[in-house]
Amino acid sequence: MVRLRSVLYGGAALAVILLLWEGYKLVGSPQGWSVNEVRLLPRADDSSMPHVWTVAERFTQPEISAEGSSSVLVAVLRAAWFSFRISLAGWLGGVLVGVALAVLMQRFRTARDALLPYVVISQTVPLVAIAPVVVGWGGQLAVLGQPWQPWMSVAVISGYLAFFPVAVGMLRGLDSPGPAQIALMQAYAASWWQTLVRLRLPASVGHLVPALRLAAAASVIGTIVAEISTGTRGGIGRLIIEYAQAATGDPARPWTAIAGAAALGLVVAALVSALDLALARFNPAGA
Amino acid sequence: GVTDTAGPEGGPVPVKLQLQWFTQAQFAGYYAAVEQGYYADAGLDVTILEGGTDIVPQTVLAQGQADFAIAWVPKALASREQGAGITDVAQVFQRSGTRQVSFKDRNITTAADLKGKKVGNWGFGNEFELFAGMTKAGIDPGKDVTLVQQQFDMQALLNGDIDAAQAMNYNEYAQVLEAVNPDTGKLYTPDDFSTISWEDEGTAMYQDAIWANTEKLSSDAAYQDTTVKFVEASLRGWAYCRDEAEACRDIVVAKGSKLGASHQLWQMNEVNRLIWPAEGGAGMIDQAAWDQTVSIAQDTRNAEGQTVLTKAPEGEAFTNEYVSQALENLKDDGVDVTGESYSPETVTLAEGGA
Amino acid sequence: MTIVLATRRILTPVLAGVLLLVFWQLVVDLRDIPGYLLPSPEAIGTQVRQNFSDILTASRASGTNALVGLLAGIALAVAAAVVAVWVPPVERLLTPLASAVSAMPIVALAPVLSIMFSATSDLPRRIVVAIVAFFPVFVTTVRGLTRIEQVHAELMRSYAVGGWTLTRLVRLPGAVPYLFTGIRVAASLAVISAVVAEYFGGLQNGLGSRITSAAANTAYARAWAYVVAAIGLGLVFYLAALAAERLASRGRVPIS
Amino acid sequence: MTDQSVAAVSLTGVDKTFDAGRAGAVTALSGIDLAVAPGEFVSLIGPSGCGKSTLMRLVADLERPSAGTISVFGKSAHQARLDQDYGIAFQAAGLLPWRSVRANVELPLQVHGMGRAGRAARADELLELVGLAEFAGHRPDQLSGGMQQRVAIARALAERPRLLLMDEPFGALDEMTRERMQGELVRLSTQTGCAVIFVTHSIPEAVYLSDRVVVMSPRPGRISAVVPIELSDRNEDTREEPGFFAAVTAVREALRARASVELS
Amino acid sequence: MTDQSVAAVSLTGVDKTFDAGRAGAVTALSGIDLAVAPGEFVSLIGPSGCGKSTLMRLVADLERPSAGTISVFGKSAHQARLDQDYGIAFQAAGLLPWRSVRANVELPLQVHGMGRAGRAARADELLELVGLAEFAGHRPDQLSGGMQQRVAIARALAERPRLLLMDEPFGALDEMTRERMQGELVRLSTQTGCAVIFVTHSIPEAVYLSDRVVVMSPRPGRISAVVPIELSDRNEDTREEPGFFAAVTAVREALRARASVELS
Numbered sequence A: 001m002v003r004l005r006s007v008l009y010g011g012a013a014l015a016v017i018l019l020l021w022e023g024y025k026l027v028g029s030p031q032g033w034s035v036n037e038v039r040l041l042p043r044a045d046d047s048s049m050p051h052v053w054t055v056a057e058r059f060t061q062p063e064i065s066a067e068g069s070s071s072v073l074v075a076v077l078r079a080a081w082f083s084f085r086i087s088l089a090g091w092l093g094g095v096l097v098g099v100a101l102a103v104l105m106q107r108f109r110t111a112r113d114a115l116l117p118y119v120v121i122s123q124t125v126p127l128v129a130i131a132p133v134v135v136g137w138g139g140q141l142a143v144l145g146q147p148w149q150p151w152m153s154v155a156v157i158s159g160y161l162a163f164f165p166v167a168v169g170m171l172r173g174l175d176s177p178g179p180a181q182i183a184l185m186q187a188y189a190a191s192w193w194q195t196l197v198r199l200r201l202p203a204s205v206g207h208l209v210p211a212l213r214l215a216a217a218a219s220v221i222g223t224i225v226a227e228i229s230t231g232t233r234g235g236i237g238r239l240i241i242e243y244a245q246a247a248t249g250d251p252a253r254p255w256t257a258i259a260g261a262a263a264l265g266l267v268v269a270a271l272v273s274a275l276d277l278a279l280a281r282f283n284p285a286g287a
Numbered sequence B: 001g002v003t004d005t006a007g008p009e010g011g012p013v014p015v016k017l018q019l020q021w022f023t024q025a026q027f028a029g030y031y032a033a034v035e036q037g038y039y040a041d042a043g044l045d046v047t048i049l050e051g052g053t054d055i056v057p058q059t060v061l062a063q064g065q066a067d068f069a070i071a072w073v074p075k076a077l078a079s080r081e082q083g084a085g086i087t088d089v090a091q092v093f094q095r096s097g098t099r100q101v102s103f104k105d106r107n108i109t110t111a112a113d114l115k116g117k118k119v120g121n122w123g124f125g126n127e128f129e130l131f132a133g134m135t136k137a138g139i140d141p142g143k144d145v146t147l148v149q150q151q152f153d154m155q156a157l158l159n160g161d162i163d164a165a166q167a168m169n170y171n172e173y174a175q176v177l178e179a180v181n182p183d184t185g186k187l188y189t190p191d192d193f194s195t196i197s198w199e200d201e202g203t204a205m206y207q208d209a210i211w212a213n214t215e216k217l218s219s220d221a222a223y224q225d226t227t228v229k230f231v232e233a234s235l236r237g238w239a240y241c242r243d244e245a246e247a248c249r250d251i252v253v254a255k256g257s258k259l260g261a262s263h264q265l266w267q268m269n270e271v272n273r274l275i276w277p278a279e280g281g282a283g284m285i286d287q288a289a290w291d292q293t294v295s296i297a298q299d300t301r302n303a304e305g306q307t308v309l310t311k312a313p314e315g316e317a318f319t320n321e322y323v324s325q326a327l328e329n330l331k332d333d334g335v336d337v338t339g340e341s342y343s344p345e346t347v348t349l350a351e352g353g354a
Numbered sequence C: 001m002t003i004v005l006a007t008r009r010i011l012t013p014v015l016a017g018v019l020l021l022v023f024w025q026l027v028v029d030l031r032d033i034p035g036y037l038l039p040s041p042e043a044i045g046t047q048v049r050q051n052f053s054d055i056l057t058a059s060r061a062s063g064t065n066a067l068v069g070l071l072a073g074i075a076l077a078v079a080a081a082v083v084a085v086w087v088p089p090v091e092r093l094l095t096p097l098a099s100a101v102s103a104m105p106i107v108a109l110a111p112v113l114s115i116m117f118s119a120t121s122d123l124p125r126r127i128v129v130a131i132v133a134f135f136p137v138f139v140t141t142v143r144g145l146t147r148i149e150q151v152h153a154e155l156m157r158s159y160a161v162g163g164w165t166l167t168r169l170v171r172l173p174g175a176v177p178y179l180f181t182g183i184r185v186a187a188s189l190a191v192i193s194a195v196v197a198e199y200f201g202g203l204q205n206g207l208g209s210r211i212t213s214a215a216a217n218t219a220y221a222r223a224w225a226y227v228v229a230a231i232g233l234g235l236v237f238y239l240a241a242l243a244a245e246r247l248a249s250r251g252r253v254p255i256s
Numbered sequence D, E: 001m002t003d004q005s006v007a008a009v010s011l012t013g014v015d016k017t018f019d020a021g022r023a024g025a026v027t028a029l030s031g032i033d034l035a036v037a038p039g040e041f042v043s044l045i046g047p048s049g050c051g052k053s054t055l056m057r058l059v060a061d062l063e064r065p066s067a068g069t070i071s072v073f074g075k076s077a078h079q080a081r082l083d084q085d086y087g088i089a090f091q092a093a094g095l096l097p098w099r100s101v102r103a104n105v106e107l108p109l110q111v112h113g114m115g116r117a118g119r120a121a122r123a124d125e126l127l128e129l130v131g132l133a134e135f136a137g138h139r140p141d142q143l144s145g146g147m148q149q150r151v152a153i154a155r156a157l158a159e160r161p162r163l164l165l166m167d168e169p170f171g172a173l174d175e176m177t178r179e180r181m182q183g184e185l186v187r188l189s190t191q192t193g194c195a196v197i198f199v200t201h202s203i204p205e206a207v208y209l210s211d212r213v214v215v216m217s218p219r220p221g222r223i224s225a226v227v228p229i230e231l232s233d234r235n236e237d238t239r240e241e242p243g244f245f246a247a248v249t250a251v252r253e254a255l256r257a258r259a260s261v262e263l264s
């Protein structure tokens, strides 16, 4: 029931966007609308904003001119599936690390003081500085006897982006129990671990769930960007950049890959929503 | 080091080649050498590693994660200056393939005309020919032009956001010619544009070269041997692509390039023009051209006032030793290594490069 | 006591940072790591000094873009969250939409925005930042607005008020901790987004252009000098978010 | 002003069933008939869980009855809520933790658009009344349990409503404070002529305050007896009157009677 | 088992001052001296805000005294907490909203490592005791206020501690339930010989339960009187005994005396 309704709403949201897009194309000027030389409304011409149906049609066409090439749709789906699996790995890793860090920071004041600024800093370092290090050092590792695979570098970078919202949100959540509840656990002389498991973790769910959502988005982005950055083929990231290179002659093409990325984000968000439902009992105050 | 582990019992020697970008006809010679079995015949088992935006091929090479790398000379020299022990062992592209493109009506035909314009620029170390050209024409790139970050596509030029765009002959220039001119409903033609060629302006720099590990070249006999074999088989691949451009296009397309077939054929053709004819033989490094590259790299300042190199390259930055041997072997095999008779084809681009 | 606490809070991270830098410097020195792999803090410091005025100029350009985008993103997100919680169908429409948009990486968004708006203005970058900042703030704020205590909801019901009054007096104050969790995340992401968006169009006047241009020429120490500026900018944004949080929650249950 | 012929509150055949998920359904109230006249003071008393809070919440339109009708001043409970015909104090104080004590008291006034100065004056008055003038600037979590409850009472009185709904408001107060608050409440309700529905567990309190004491019995919650209280006037000596003791005994009997039936 | 010569709880010269931020400092307790013998039942009574909860929280080592010493069974309050020498029921029920009623009662047992079966058996027993057996599967917010409080009482009793700290545990209970719970508590404390510190606002309750009633006065919180209660035995008839009434009057006087001083 719930699931059907959310699918319907998702569809409605898509319809709204497409209508707005086409509506703007109807009324908007091909040169957009500028104030003081700054274009505040986008150009509405077909090469800047291709028609929805043009993009749809692109999906049905063969991807490349070679014999037996699959359609763009199939290519995008295949790439999305590839990126999805890496995102999942990155997400899981990021969530684990984020939760572990949050727990550590909650436990030790010094750890919090020392780490929190660097957790923040970690997200301000551009990937140019990180990707080569991950690829270079990762290449010298072996995981469970298996040599390092390129997708592992991508997953590591994906996790690197995903852990941040979890660390911040989870720390907030672990800090959220009120003084009365903490006093209760104190009165039981409950160990730190017991307080964590019986009180702080369940109480943190309200903060954790949005953090998981953000982490999901971050892991998808991390995967896509890292694919481009490290030159890993097979995923949506590669499609985005390759289709972008083709945009000059075929402006609708990049939109197919972008749509793929958006769909990927939706699927991951939907999975987190399912998790949210599973955790709902810890969230009685939530509507 | 990867080549330390020579093939077992005389089996093929594993070799990794790091490219600087994704699969496209720019690297067709190496793919052809794999597909045609040239590497295998030379006893090499070559794995080609594609590039990415943040993959620096010469670094991968210097770190020992690849045995050879394809990189532009100025960028590789900059890494050398930072301690990367690498040597140019074959200058595959004899000419520069970079040009500055603008709509004809903007009247930008020389570097001097760029003054006061919005000039597209990739950055990524691909900007020094442009800057040298402007400097030579008496323009301060930091002040006299507005530099705009250029993307993977050429829409900014076609939209009129920028006046002149950087383009590789073999790639972005083709993209422009694959686009529909909204005024005519047909594809743009070369007549619609003016281009400034840095070869003509005298500020060209050496581009794609095969780089090898300096230290191993001096100490590891097996690696020296492998280098000769690798350069030889690679040039054989390039010679094949010169003669069989369509076949090489098909190889690249089959390898998964998403840019269409006509685009790749164009690229193959333009790349061939950068290699052939090669007077001293393909891959030979010409001291004068090298010196021009180095001097521009030392003297030209970019928008931030930085030069590529702070001093002249030290040690063995390039050597013709291996490529000479390779050329000898090729000549012995009757391969045309100068391509004197080469004449480019005329490629018709389809809409979107399909 | 509070002074001791404050110094501890500042000293600990600084000390941790110094330790990290010393360790980094030692690794580079002792293991003789060449500059093309990892520059030493010392080399980076030299570059920071040499390029200081340009670093400031570039930071200002990127910082302005990040700030404008961030503020716009937060404002939009809070407004959208308020409307979403108010009118449930809007929430159900907006949430999938926001999820989808949020999964679009800058590499995908920036080029098309550049094409749609202009490759020569700062607007596309600011839109990118706003989009990136929107999602964390929206998601956490919606969560905070909906987690209202039952007694408080009923109290307001008994006053026969709902809608905006309920939102203003109960939902928003209750959502403040959540909102700021989102803003903290958004503030750090805003800077990196503004920097990265520079790789994909627009004027070459910010930190991103400087970083790539240096990195492409293996001038890693110089690249890192600009990265340090990006980090500094990110920290400034984060601290500003913290300060705003302090300000907004004066007299409330103390926050961590 | 108030139409004396219309009941302040009237419930007819009211049932309330809660669905408690996997734990099954709970019938909280069944067949409730009750009318409260304007200005009348009615106490609800009965064992824990018998539905007193639920009944009050139905009147306040915070729950909807499963069956039966409820009217408040002749209108639907819903309309009465919209018209702000009542003030309410919950069983849990329910203060907003981010607001000072003063700001909590001002909340209903602010919500209904009273100006800043008027609010401040009224809040001072009310905090004085509940003996918390010096704690105006404190946060709720800096108050003792009883002090929080007094803040909630002040808040309920803020708008001088013509119907007051109070759920064990004096539960956490000591006897002295409690008696003082009782006195204030009696004075207030006679002065303003407001009707009061008052939930309590204290029989003397119910008797002292009320015109009628409604005795309830649990599972399902029903009205088992209604004890009218006939006391001349409420003052310091009322609690020593013989009529007072008689009434207390009557209510106690009514409560016991029902309980003994249940235990047998 | 228990060393009868060592006091269960002993406070000497205890002060407690709270820093209430901009609102200034509040002296909650001042010069408290009190000893509770093992097995002794002591009630704290006094006006709202006089520091009863604070005193209890000090004994429980949930606050630290500003001055003075506190020992529990001859150890520091801190050590006693670590050794789990007491069970506690707070003024607010403080149930964990995501746990069922049963799981809330099991919480202390679970924290202290009792096995699943043992926990379940004990929880059944306790829920039976507080009359909530059929609500074991409900969530706290599906219970009435009094029911929530009973869950908190069950939770406090779960581990049969030798010191019980109870802060107005019966405040939200009706008279009948309250009397039953009082009976249970007396039975429990005599059977297990546990000492009890019990905060209440009900004088009869304090008298019925206690060996001594400690009367406190506010601002700053002090012990103004200690009334020893001499009742033979607690049973149904105790509340009718003349000794009972005498004690009630004594406590009331002690409370009033202090209050009148204050008002003058």
Ligand SMILES: Nc1ncnc2c1ncn2[C@@H]1O[C@H](COP(=O)(O)OP(=O)(O)OP(=O)(O)O)[C@@H](O)[C@H]1O
Binding pocket: D141, D142, D143, D144, D145, D146, D147, D172, D174, E018, E019, E020, E026, E027, E028, E047, E048, E049, E050, E051, E052, E053, E054, E055, E091
């Ligand atoms: N955390 C705190 N910060 C500041 N002041 C506090 C704090 N806790 C209690 N107080 C103050 O200490 C005094 C005593 O409070 P306490 O809770 O001990 O009273 P009490 O005797 O339990 O009252 P009640 O019967 O109303 O529960 C009060 O004036 C209260 O305002």
Ligand SMILES: Nc1ncnc2c1ncn2[C@@H]1O[C@H](COP(=O)(O)OP(=O)(O)OP(=O)(O)O)[C@@H](O)[C@H]1O
Binding pocket: D018, D019, D020, D026, D027, D028, D047, D048, D049, D050, D051, D052, D053, D054, D055, D091, E141, E142, E143, E144, E145, E146, E147, E172, E174
């Ligand atoms: N939201 C709810 N969901 C399920 N059951 C509920 C809910 N609210 C109340 N109940 C049930 O309704 C019954 C009556 O509850 P109510 O709160 O009205 O009792 P009460 O008479 O106020 O008791 P107390 O004196 O203990 O406050 C109880 O059995 C309770 O479990």
Ligand SMILES: Cc1ncc(C[n+]2csc(CCO)c2C)c(N)n1
Binding pocket: B021, B026, B052, B053, B054, B122, B124, B126, B151, B152, B168, B171
């Ligand atoms: C991140 C990144 N973006 C753009 C280019 C543009 N570019 C300049 S030369 C070249 C290879 C031939 O097309 C390409 C793609 C790049 N190198 N790296």
Ligand SMILES: [Mg+2]
Binding pocket: D052, D053, D054, D091, D167, E144, E145, E146
């Ligand atoms: Mg109730």
Ligand SMILES: [Mg+2]
Binding pocket: D144, D145, D146, E052, E053, E054, E091, E167
């Ligand atoms: Mg108290």
